[in-house]
Amino acid sequence: MKKYIILLFLFPFLVKAQQPYDVLIRNGKIIDGTGNSWYYGDVAVKDGKIIAIGKLPMATANKTIDAKGLIVAPGFIDVHGHIEGGLFERPTADNYIYDGVTTVITGNCGGSSEDLKYFFFKVDSIKTSINVAALIGHNTVQRIVMGNDNRLATPEEQLKMEALIAKAMKDGAVGMSTGLIYLPGMFSNTAEVIGLAKETAKYKGIYLHGDNVVLSYTGRLTTSGAYRLDLSHQPEERRVSLSVNVQETAGGLVFVHTFLDGQQQVRGALHF
Numbered sequence: 121m122k123k124y125i126i127l128l129f130l131f132p133f134l135v136k137a138q139q140p141y142d143v144l145i146r147n148g149k150i151i152d153g154t155g156n157s158w159y160y161g162d163v164a165v166k167d168g169k170i171i172a173i174g175k176l177p178m179a180t181a182n183k184t185i186d187a188k189g190l191i192v193a194p195g196f197i198d199v200h201g202h203i204e205g206g207l208f209e210r211p212t213a214d215n216y217i218y219d220g221v222t223t224v225i226t227g228n229c230g231g232s233s234e235d236l237k238y239f240f241f242k243v244d245s246i247k248t249s250i251n252v253a254a255l256i257g258h259n260t261v262q263r264i265v266m267g268n269d270n271r272l273a274t275p276e277e278q279l280k281m282e283a284l285i286a287k288a289m290k291d292g293a294v295g296m297s298t299g300l301i302y303l304p305g306m307f308s309n310t311a312e313v314i315g316l317a318k319e320t321a322k323y324k325g326i327y328l329h330g331d332n333v334v335l336s337y338t339g340r341l342t343t344s345g346a347y348r349l350d351l352s353h354q355p356e357e358r359r360v361s362l363s364v365n366v367q368e369t370a371g372g373l374v375f376v377h378t379f380l381d382g383q384q385q386v387r388g389a390l391h392f
């Protein structure tokens with residue numbers, strides 16, 4: 121009697137195991153993105169999802185791909201894109217797909233779509249081949265509120281910009297970007313950027329600084345307005361000489377990023 125019970129218990133799993141997958145990639149050199157060493161194995165896909173990885177000798181599929189001699193890896197992520205226009209001209213995004221890129225972060229360097237809710241609607245409507253995430257651009261927001269005026273924001277304008285950042289985050293932005301060598305962001309001051317960066321933090325967003333100005337950033341993180349800072353668009357020779365020093369102060373944590381330009385240490389003017 122016990123044998124029958126065991127067989128009845130295992131029957132659903134045996135049936136499921138025998139069901140064919142939609143796609144089966146065999147014999148590939150798998151690099152899974154976890155940091156582990158590569159290994160040979162198979163990848164099974166069903167209903168658009170990877171559901172099995174490893175040695176699957178008994179598996180069958182509607183379509184089998186022999187990846188012998190090839191690498192099987194997760195899609196790459198381009199974290200610094202500007203695809204607000206080009207994506208709609210070529211929704212298939214061949215230039216990304218052929219290079220293995222399946223996700224693009226756009227809205228960098230302080231420039232983005234003004235209305236991210238509508239932007240995401242358009243992205244969904246064209247059924248693009250890639251995944252798209254977007255930052256809200258500081259320059260874009262400042263231009264909406266102040267045009268390209270060479271002056272600091274009034275308190276009222278600061279509140280308007282913070283409200284636009286909040287709306288963009290609610291509409292799906294993953295954070296805010298700045299490009300402080302471009303118009304009109306070059307006219308902003310530290311207090312303005314801090315206020316907007318803290319607004320992204322309320323929605324667990326990231327503040328991404330993206331231009332090739334060589335600066336030393338000091339980021340003060342407090343419990344009332346902590347935010348995550350990332351740097352992009354840095355030349356390789358500067359990127360490798362980046363040093364990060366974390367200090368504790370009465371105001372919280374201070375992150376000091378220092379770049380070296382040749383033999384000369386260059387310090388900037390942004391102090392958060």
